[in-house]
Amino acid sequence: MHILPLSYYQNPDAVWLARDLIGKVLTTEFGGLRTSGRIVETEAYQGELDRASHAFKGRTPRTEVMFGEGGKAYVYLCYGIHQMFNIVTNVEGIPHALLVRALEPLHGTDVMLQRTGKKQVDATLTRGPGNVGKALGFHTRQCGLGLTGPEIYLADDGFRYPLGLIRASPRIGVDYAGDDAALPFRFYVEGHPNVSGKPR
Numbered sequence: 001m002h003i004l005p006l007s008y009y010q011n012p013d014a015v016w017l018a019r020d021l022i023g024k025v026l027t028t029e030f031g032g033l034r035t036s037g038r039i040v041e042t043e044a045y046q047g048e049l050d051r052a053s054h055a056f057k058g059r060t061p062r063t064e065v066m067f068g069e070g071g072k073a074y075v076y077l078c079y080g081i082h083q084m085f086n087i088v089t090n091v092e093g094i095p096h097a098l099l100v101r102a103l104e105p106l107h108g109t110d111v112m113l114q115r116t117g118k119k120q121v122d123a124t125l126t127r128g129p130g131n132v133g134k135a136l137g138f139h140t141r142q143c144g145l146g147l148t149g150p151e152i153y154l155a156d157d158g159f160r161y162p163l164g165l166i167r168a169s170p171r172i173g174v175d176y177a178g179d180d181a182a183l184p185f186r187f188y189v190e191g192h193p194n195v196s197g198k199p200r
Contacts, residue, residue, distance in 0.1 A: 001025065001157045003148055009070035009089045014096040017089055018044035019187045022166050025155045026085075026100060030137045033111045037103030037126050037136070038159070041188040041195050043171045045086075047095035052177035055095035065144045066095035073152055075133070075143040082130030083138040087147065087154075101129045101172070101186070102194045103136075112136070123193035165190045172197045 004024070011017055019042075027036040045053040047066070054076070055066045065074050066088055074086040074097055090096040103126040105112060112118075112125055112135035126135050145152055168184040175181050188195045 001155045004154045004156060006069075006071035006146070006148060009087065009147065010091055011070070012090055012094070012096075014044040014046055014089050014098060015185055017087075018042040018098050018185065019166060019168070021087075021098065021100075021154070022187055022189060023159050023161050025106065025157055025159075026103060026136070026152075027107070027155065028136045028138070028152050030142075030151060033108065033137065035108035035111050035136050036106045037132075038106055039100055039102075039154075040104050040192045041100075041102035041197070042186070043099040043101060044185040044187075045097045045099065046185075047090075047097075050177070050183075051180040052171060052174035052183075053095070053097070055097075063095060066097055068092055068144075070096070071147050073138075073142055073145045073147060075138050075140050077140055078130065083133035083140060084129045085133050085136070085138045099129055100132055102127050102188070102192075102196045103132055104192070104194050105135070125194075127194045128196035161189050165192075169197070 021039050024039050047055045055063045069092045070089040072088045074088050078084050087098040109121045116134050167190045169186045170182050171186045
């Protein structure tokens with residue numbers, strides 16, 4: 001398993017990265033508890049040019065991390081409940097980010113069940129960004145952590161989904177973004193039970 005280097009995240013094309021991350025493995029190790037899953041759904045956000053991005057209105061205390069160099073975690077609280085894990089990309093000053101929307105659990109499912117309060121492993125365990133955040137133990141206090149370990153890292157284990165199964169669609173829940181809501185910046189594995197949105 002090859003941990004993705006910081007240079008990977010500094011690619012200027014957030015949309016390419018969002019597609020390329022499909023099939024990669026996301027691992028967390030918080031408090032000695034290791035969990036991991038294969039990414040099956042992502043969304044790209046293009047900073048100040050993208051009305052769906054938190055960075056669209058510029059720097060704020062919340063979005064400051066997005067303006068740093070790529071390769072750091074951006075974790076924010078949604079609806080006062082969900083800890084949403086995002087990946088900061090591009091170079092310093094250009095606030096691109098990727099949202100991890102769904103995973104296929106690989107390691108530490110017993111820990112994931114404990115964190116989520118679920119009784120058994122099924123597709124809902126890591127379906128949707130809120131469940132990803134809960135199952136893998138994300139919290140806003142981890143915002144700004146580097147993505148090359150030891151607490152968080154993404155890796156390539158050589159696995160690839162067939163290209164025909166990786167589909168694109170508009171992002172979910174960004175209707176407020178006007179024309180930008182229609183951009184095909186969401187990528188997912190067609191037919192995978194853990195994917196959070198309906199095909200469009």
